[in-house]
Amino acid sequence: MIFTIFGATGDLTTKKLIPALYNLYIESQLPEEFTVLGIGRRDYDDAGFIAEIEAGMQGDYAEWDVFKVHIQYYRMDFSNIDAFSAFSAMLKTHYAGQLRDKIFYLATAPRFFPIIAEGLIQNHIVVRGDLRSKIVFEKPFGEDLASAKSYNRMLLQSIDESQVYRIDHYLGKEMLQNILIVRFANKIFENIWNFKHIDHIKIIAYESETVKQRGGYYDQSGALKDMVQNHLFQTLALVAMDSPTGLNDRLIKDEKVKVLQRIVMSDDIMFGQYAGYLDEKGIPSGSKTETFAALKLYINTSRWQHTPFYLITGKKMDEKLFRIVITFKDSSFFFEKGQPEKNQLVIEVYPREGIEILFNGKAPGLQAYAMPMKLDYCHLCNTIGNTPEAYEKLILDVIHDDASLFTRWDEIEASWEIIDALEMIKHFEPLVIYENQTAILAKLETLWKEVKI
Ligand SMILES: NC(=O)c1ccc[n+]([C@@H]2O[C@H](COP(=O)([O-])OP(=O)(O)OC[C@H]3O[C@@H](n4cnc5c(N)ncnc54)[C@H](OP(=O)(O)O)[C@@H]3O)[C@@H](O)[C@H]2O)c1
Incomplete structure (x- = not known):
């Protein structure tokens, strides 16, 4: 499984997503082979990204060293639709064995939802009907009714509702x-x-x-x-x-x-x-x-x-x-x-x-x-x-x-x-x-x- 986080350099990833994934790992709830792939604009390598997460972590992470080898970083400006073809090629090159199960978590402001979804769909990274590839949208879904409607229309033209997860963590x-x-x-x-x-x-x-x-x-x-x-x-x-x-x-x-x-x-x-x-x-x-x-x-x-x-x-x-x-x-x-x-x-x-x-x-x-x-x-x-x-x-x-x-x-x-x-x-x-x-x-x-x- 590859779990990709768009906006991984943000507050939500350090405070909530990585600790949640870590706990699932400890409880043996993640597949044996998995990668957490963080995406942001900042110029990190894997070690730099992990160090940034570690700096913001609180609490007890006894098995962190075993878990952190699964974390990787990919630098990309996701507001540029052209960047997604290179992203797609990189996935196929480096993660071929894990691509059966793909989760894309959009921990970004909602204005980035359409472009990221479009990039994933256009490049056949997420394909309609493939229930093993899913997109998770952080709340709020949209900035108002009109934008939410247009994001939703765009999504459902290309993928199934069952591949779309609109999260409200409450x-x-x-x-x-x-x-x-x-x-x-x-x-x-x-x-x-x-x-x-x-x-x-x-x-x-x-x-x-x-x-x-x-x-x-x-x-x-x-x-x-x-x-x-x-x-x-x-x-x-x-x-x-x-x-x-x-x-x-x-x-x-x-x-x-x-x-x-x-x-x-x-x-x-x-x-x-x-x-x-x-x-x-x-x-x-x-x-x-x-x-x-x-x-x-x-x-x-x-x-x-x-x-x-x-x-x-x-x-x-x-x-x-x-x-x-x-x-x-x-x-x-x-x-x-x-x-x-x-x-x-x-x-x-x-x-x-x-x-x-x-x-x-x-x-x-x-x-x-x-x-x-x-x-x-x-x-x-x-x-x-x-x-x-x-x-x-x-x-x-x-x-x-x-x-x-x-x-x-x-x-x-x-x-x-x-x-x-x-x-x-x-x-x-x-x-x-x-x-x-x-x-x-x-x-x-x-x-x-x-x-x-
Ligand atoms: N923080 C929370 O506790 C929390 C709780 C519930 C829901 N949420 C929701 O989650 C979403 C994200 O929250 P957040 O607090 O993590 O936001 P944030 O701190 O603003 O993080 C967003 C990240 O996205 C990256 N980013 C922005 N534009 C980019 C681009 N064009 N290309 C690549 N990376 C880009 C930024 O990375 P760079 O610095 O590398 O540019 C930034 O670190 C929001 O919609 C929010 O409502 C947050």
Whole structure:
């Protein structure tokens, strides 16, 4: 197998892809004969490329020296379509024995997707119907609906959908995979998973980091395209979808798409930019790109009716955190002492993986006071060994031709339709400059008075 990474000198390769491949190697999940071929513009030889990766690696890599002999580097400007014929010839010369299984991972900005795909297809490196050659596209797939449509059209004119993997690594996270099981394998939840019993749902994705060295990329994107179009909407789809008629990939995606197609945005939205963003490397002066977005929306299905969904994401927050909070309606009973609190189901995706249920019970003692209590399940704590990183799971799925945790075209199309509309509205909304999490959430509380953030 040859696993080629376009954009291999970037942050994603060092931080996620190489560690995931290394772990798969350690777990004997990679074929005996394999090469990880990194492609970038920088003038490295194999040793120089490996040294660059080593400089950015964190953690324990006890068998690194055995693994690293499989890593090689090829220098190429992939924005030049003519460079692909030499690339094709090089593959045939050096990797003839490994070319049966080819995975091309596009860890690049989306504007490079069409040219790289075209280069691979034109030079017959990836051929329609050859299910042993696949292209993986990093998120976001496209810059807007029009570009995503044109990339997709171009791809499907030349290769099959089953050779295309549009990755959203959040779908590989343990607790996101857990949502459907928790919902549909438990009578206690599925029967009350609707507007009659649920007051509102929050999906919260905070990042503590600033844009760091990735300003050039981020400024073209912003929170809407970097987080909402993919991670938050995919999570929303899993939380809000109707039960599929069967638990197969197609039926689940059919239901997810319906959610995305029925999103109705509220006007109560807010965009922010952290103070100091304009001084970051690669940010044009006066940029209005949002690093924080708070969206209130509804899902126009009989299950949800007027239930509000709140999506909040931002950079430069106090901590990196991802969680889904389902808040149930008030209990209909009135207690003389100790009024019960609303029940909550909290699905924690990051940093802790777990589930909390907040409920009311009797306070210990002689009198019958109601008091809040918590059931707490820690997913990671009860697992023997580490849960696999999302990228590890997803790369393994690509190797095994399993696209169930990858996004289908109609999901992407429906997401972009909403994001395009929001991008238009965004220009008429004030951009709140925030110093820190406390400041931006205090501002948000004045907009969403009805909910505790
Ligand atoms: N970073 C993350 O944690 C992360 C997480 C999820 C998704 N993603 C997505 O993954 C993609 C890549 O992210 P990234 O952070 O790795 O980006 P990045 O740091 O900007 O890396 C992209 C790499 O592509 C190379 N490149 C650019 N133009 C090239 C060309 N014409 N020919 C050859 N190489 C070229 C650059 O290499 P040279 O310096 O050699 O030119 C650069 O190192 C983005 O779409 C992003 O949204 C990233």
